[in-house]
Amino acid sequence: xxxxxxxxxxxxxxxxxxxxxxxxxxxQLTNGHLGLLMLALIVVGIMLGFPTAFTLMGMGVFFAWLxxxxxxxxxxxxxxxxxxxxxxxxxxxxDVLIAVPLFVFMGYLVERAALIDRLFRSLHLATARVPGSxxxxxxxxxxxxxxxxxxxxxxxxTHGPAxxxxxx
Numbered sequence: 001x002x003x004x005x006x007x008x009x010x011x012x013x014x015x016x017x018x019x020x021x022x023x024x025x026x027x028q029l030t031n032g033h034l035g036l037l038m039l040a041l042i043v044v045g046i047m048l049g050f051p052t053a054f055t056l057m058g059m060g061v062f063f064a065w066l067x068x069x070x071x072x073x074x075x076x077x078x079x080x081x082x083x084x085x086x087x088x089x090x091x092x093x094x095d096v097l098i099a100v101p102l103f104v105f106m107g108y109l110v111e112r113a114a115l116i117d118r119l120f121r122s123l124h125l126a127t128a129r130v131p132g133s134x135x136x137x138x139x140x141x142x143x144x145x146x147x148x149x150x151x152x153x154x155x156x157x158t159h160g161p162a163x164x165x166x167x168x
Contacts, residue, residue: 009047012047013044013047013048016040016043016044017040017044019040020037020040024036024037034063034066038059038063041059042055042056042059045058045059061080061084064080064083065077065080068080
């Protein structure tokens with residue numbers, strides 16, 4: 001027996017693919033039609049459970065091949081593979097993107113070592129005798145984040161528990 005959620009997903013995918021099959025002018029596809037076709041196929045691919053990165057990459061490669069094939073069918077595969085290698089190298093040589101795995105690894109280490117819990121525990125022990133000091137420190141942190149995001153200081157943009165300590 002198929003669950004209700006699966007029926008909904010399969011029905012939605014069938015509706016999307018049916019609309020593509022019926023309403024797409026297959027004889028004269030323009031760039032707008034190809035964009036809508038790509039969007040619909042990306043949605044269906046993600047709903048089928050493929051990872052988003054691989055779905056986007058696969059659709060990009062397929063539609064790049066389709067575009068190059070319309071210009072010169074003999075060189076289409078070579079041009080797409082050259083473009084794929086160039087874009088891969090461009091991403092790998094980007095200094096900002098190189099740091100992403102290191103940040104993920106750092107977050108994993110901090111989580112495994114329970115450093116955040118230890119930090120808050122030590123902060124609580126250091127300020128245990130001062131009434132409201134932990135809440136005040138938390139408020140100062142929230143205020144600094146609020147002031148750093150471009151909102152005005154007197155606008156009252158503070159929400160939640162920090163509203164109790166507002167310094168307007």
